[in-house]
Amino acid sequence: MxxxxxxxxxxxxxxxxxxxxxxxxxxxxxxxxxxxxxxxxxxxxxxxxxxxxxxxxxxxxxxxxxxxxxxxxxxxxxxxxxxxxxxxxxxxxxxxxxxxxxxxxxxxxxxxxxxxxxxxxxxxxxxxxxxxxxxxxxxxxxxxxxxxxxxxxxxxxxxxxxxxxxxxxxxxxxxxxxxxxxxxxxxxxxxxxxxxxxxxxxxxxxxxxxxxxxxxxxxxxxxxxxxxxxxxxxxxxxxxxxxxxxxxxxxxxxxxxxxxxxxxxxxxxxxxxxxxxxxxxxxxxxxxxxxxxxxxxxxxxxxxxxxxxxxxxxxxxxxxKFPPFVPRVQFDEDESAFDRIRERDVLLHHPYDSFSDVIAVLKQAAVDPDVLAIKQTLYRTGKEPALLEALLQAARNGKDVTVLVELRARFDEEANIRVADRLQEAGVQVVYGVVGYKTHAKMLLIVRREGRMLRRYVHLGTGNYNSGTARVYTDLSLLTADPEIGHDVHLLFQQLSGLAPAFKLKRLLQAPFTLHGGILARIDREIEHARAGREARIVARMNALNEAAVMQALYRASQAGVQIDLIVRGACSLRPGVPGVSDNIRVRSVIGRFLEHSRVYFFENGGKREIYGASADWMERNLLRRVETCFPILEPKLAARVYDEFLGTYLDDNTQAWELLPDGSYRRIAPTEDAMPHSAQRSLLARLCG
Incomplete structure (x- = not known):
C-alpha cells in the first residue's frame, strides 16, 4: 500500500x-x-x-x-x-x-x-x-x-x-x-x-x-x-x-x-x-x-x-430468439397506487418489473380529482402514447401540468419537438430546461390533496420515460411519498422552470451543483474510514467513467486501502491494477440480453451503509454540464434489495462479465472449479419473472 x-x-x-x-x-x-x-x-x-x-x-x-x-x-x-x-x-x-x-x-x-x-x-x-x-x-x-x-x-x-x-x-x-x-x-x-x-x-x-x-x-x-x-x-x-x-x-x-x-x-x-x-x-x-x-x-x-x-x-x-418473459406488475388494476406508495416506498427493477406501473401511477393521477398538479421531465420519450395521453388527459381534466422536454436529447430532437408541440397545444406548460445544461434527470412529481394537507408523490429513475427501452434496458425506479424527497424534487422543478437559486437539498444530490462534490466527499469519507481501521468499500455501477477528479479520488482511496468494485458497461478511462495506485480497484463490464443502464452507488461508510440510484454516469458532462439527480434508497429492505439485485449478483457473474486489465483490454471471466456458472441477468429473470 x-x-x-x-x-x-x-x-x-x-x-x-x-x-x-x-x-x-x-x-x-x-x-x-x-x-x-x-x-x-x-x-x-x-x-x-x-x-x-x-x-x-x-x-x-x-x-x-x-x-x-x-x-x-x-x-x-x-x-x-x-x-x-x-x-x-x-x-x-x-x-x-x-x-x-x-x-x-x-x-x-x-x-x-x-x-x-x-x-x-x-x-x-x-x-x-x-x-x-x-x-x-x-x-x-x-x-x-x-x-x-x-x-x-x-x-x-x-x-x-x-x-x-x-x-x-x-x-x-x-x-x-x-x-x-x-x-x-x-x-x-x-x-x-x-x-x-x-x-x-x-x-x-x-x-x-x-x-x-x-x-x-x-x-x-x-x-x-x-x-x-x-x-x-x-x-x-x-x-x-x-x-x-x-x-x-x-x-x-x-x-x-x-x-x-x-x-x-x-x-x-x-x-x-x-x-x-x-x-x-x-x-x-x-x-x-x-x-x-x-x-x-x-x-x-x-x-x-x-x-x-x-x-x-x-x-x-x-x-x-430469447425465450419470452412476462414482467412483474406491482399494482393491481383496481388498486390505488397512492395508498400503496404512501404506506411504503415501491422499488421497480426494469425490465423484470413492468414499466406499466409507472404509467399506471400517471394515469391514476390524470383522473384523480384530488390531484392538483403534475410535473415531469422528458428526455427520451420514444413512441410513448400511453404516457403522453395521460399528460394530455390530466391537462384536459384541469390539472396544472408542467413538462420539461429536453429538446437536445441526441438523435431524439425531432421526436421531442413533436411531443413538446402536442403538449403545448393541449394547454400543458412546456419548458425546455436551462441554457447550457441538458436536463438528463428523470423525475415525476404529483401533488395531491389529502384532507387538509398536500402530499407529494415522486418517481425518480435511472432510465427514461420510455416503455420500449424499459423492456430491454436494466433500470431502477423509485416511487416514494417521503416528504423530504418530495420537497427536494419540488425545489428542483421550481429551479428548472423558473429563475430560482441553487437550493440546499435535504436528501438529493444534484448536478451541476452538489453531485460532483457529494461523490468526492463520500469517497474521501471512505478514505478516512480505511485509515481509521473501519470498514471501507465502494461499489458503483454506471455506463461510463471519465471524470478526472473522481478517478483521482478513487486512486487515493485505493492507495488508502479502500476496496473498490466498479461495474462500468462502456468506456472507462480509469486504469485498474496499477501497482501503488489502483491495486484495490477492480473494473468489470457485463454484456447480456439486456443493456445495462442503471446507475447505482454504494458506500460502506464504516458499517453505516449508503446506497443511491442516479441518472448520472461518472463523466465530466454528467457531473458538471447536465442537470442530474442522485437519490438515496432509504428503506433498509429496499436498500438491501438494490445491493443484491443491482450490484452483488453482478459481482458474482462469471459467464457474461468482462474484467478490465491494466493495458485497457478486457478478459472474459469464466467459471472456476470452485464456482458454479452464474449469469446475473439470467438469475434475475428466473428469480423475478420465473
Missing amino acids: SDGTDIDLRDPALYLNRELSQLEFNFRVLAQSEDESLPLLERLRYLCITCTNLDEFFEIRVATIRHALEFGGPAMPDGMAPSTALKLIHEKAGRLIRRMYEHWNRTLRPALNEAGIRILPRDAWNAKQRRWLRKYFDDEIMPVLSPLGLDPVHPFPRILNKSLNVVVVLSGKDAFGRAGHMAIVRAPRSLPRIIQLPENVSGGPHDFVLLSQVLTAFVDSLFPGMQVKGAYQFRVTRNSELIVDEEEVENLAAALKTELAGRGFRRAVRLEIAENCPKHILKTLLANLDLPESAVYPINGPVNLNRVIQVYDLVDRPEL
Whole structure:
C-alpha cells in the first residue's frame, strides 16, 4: 500500500483513452454475436447493434476528435493528442470492422442459411429469383431512382449521412453524345433495404435479398446505350453533433429545427466502400468528400449491414430468439397506487418489473380529482402514447401540468419537438430546461390533496420515460411519498422552470451543483474510514467513467486501502491494477440480453451503509454540464434489495462479465472449479419473472 505522496495522480499514463475504451465495448458486443450458445437470431441482433454503435461512435466521438484536431479542445486525462487518437481509432476500428465482416461471411450467414434463413448474394440467385428481382427492380425501384452522371454540368452530389449509394463506372456515350465516365446512384430512404422473396419464387419462407445487391445487379438499366464497367456500393458517415448557441437564439425549438434540416449533410468523417472499388474511383470520392485515406474502411459485404436487423422481426422463429418473459406488475388494476406508495416506498427493477406501473401511477393521477398538479421531465420519450395521453388527459381534466422536454436529447430532437408541440397545444406548460445544461434527470412529481394537507408523490429513475427501452434496458425506479424527497424534487422543478437559486437539498444530490462534490466527499469519507481501521468499500455501477477528479479520488482511496468494485458497461478511462495506485480497484463490464443502464452507488461508510440510484454516469458532462439527480434508497429492505439485485449478483457473474486489465483490454471471466456458472441477468429473470 502506498500513501500516494510519491505518485502524481494526474500523470496521463494512469488513464485510458475514452474513445479507444468505447471501441473495446463494441468488441464485447460483437463477442455476443460470436457466442454459439446464444439463439441464432439474437446473435444476428448483436452484430447489427455493433454496426449501429459504430455508426454513432463515428458520428459523435470521431467527429469531436476531428474538430479538436483542427480547432483545439479540452485536454483529456490520458493526454493523448487528437492526431494520435485518430490514428489509433482507425487501426482499432479497422480491426473491429474486419472481424465483423469475417464473422458475417464465414459464420453467421452460413448458420442462418443452415437454419433456413437465407440472405442471398447475387451469385446465389437462380434464374427464377433473378427474373422476379429484375421485375421488382423495374416496377418498384427504378421509378424512384435519379442517377447522376458526373460532368462539369453535374457536380458531385450531396451524399446524405448513412445513406446507401452506388458509384458506377461507365464507358460509351449517352443520347446527347456525352461521354460517360462515372455516375452516382442514390437509394432513397423510401426504398426497403432488405427485400423478402415470395415463397413461390424462392422455395422457402425466409429468403431475403439486400437492396444494395439488387442495385448493383441491375444498375445497367439506368444507363441505356452505355456500358457499365463496375458498380460499387458506398456509405458516408457524417458529423451528427448539433451545435446551437442557446444564448444567441430567441427560440430554441426553432433553432434546433433549422440545425436538424442540415444534420444529414454536415462534414464527412468516414467512408465505407466495397473493397473491390478501383483506387482511382476511391480517390475521386475522397477528394469530393474532403476525407483523408485514413477515413476509408473497405467492406467485404453490405456497407449497411445493420439493416439486416429487419430479418429479426420478419422471421417468426421463437426457437431462434430469447425465450419470452412476462414482467412483474406491482399494482393491481383496481388498486390505488397512492395508498400503496404512501404506506411504503415501491422499488421497480426494469425490465423484470413492468414499466406499466409507472404509467399506471400517471394515469391514476390524470383522473384523480384530488390531484392538483403534475410535473415531469422528458428526455427520451420514444413512441410513448400511453404516457403522453395521460399528460394530455390530466391537462384536459384541469390539472396544472408542467413538462420539461429536453429538446437536445441526441438523435431524439425531432421526436421531442413533436411531443413538446402536442403538449403545448393541449394547454400543458412546456419548458425546455436551462441554457447550457441538458436536463438528463428523470423525475415525476404529483401533488395531491389529502384532507387538509398536500402530499407529494415522486418517481425518480435511472432510465427514461420510455416503455420500449424499459423492456430491454436494466433500470431502477423509485416511487416514494417521503416528504423530504418530495420537497427536494419540488425545489428542483421550481429551479428548472423558473429563475430560482441553487437550493440546499435535504436528501438529493444534484448536478451541476452538489453531485460532483457529494461523490468526492463520500469517497474521501471512505478514505478516512480505511485509515481509521473501519470498514471501507465502494461499489458503483454506471455506463461510463471519465471524470478526472473522481478517478483521482478513487486512486487515493485505493492507495488508502479502500476496496473498490466498479461495474462500468462502456468506456472507462480509469486504469485498474496499477501497482501503488489502483491495486484495490477492480473494473468489470457485463454484456447480456439486456443493456445495462442503471446507475447505482454504494458506500460502506464504516458499517453505516449508503446506497443511491442516479441518472448520472461518472463523466465530466454528467457531473458538471447536465442537470442530474442522485437519490438515496432509504428503506433498509429496499436498500438491501438494490445491493443484491443491482450490484452483488453482478459481482458474482462469471459467464457474461468482462474484467478490465491494466493495458485497457478486457478478459472474459469464466467459471472456476470452485464456482458454479452464474449469469446475473439470467438469475434475475428466473428469480423475478420465473
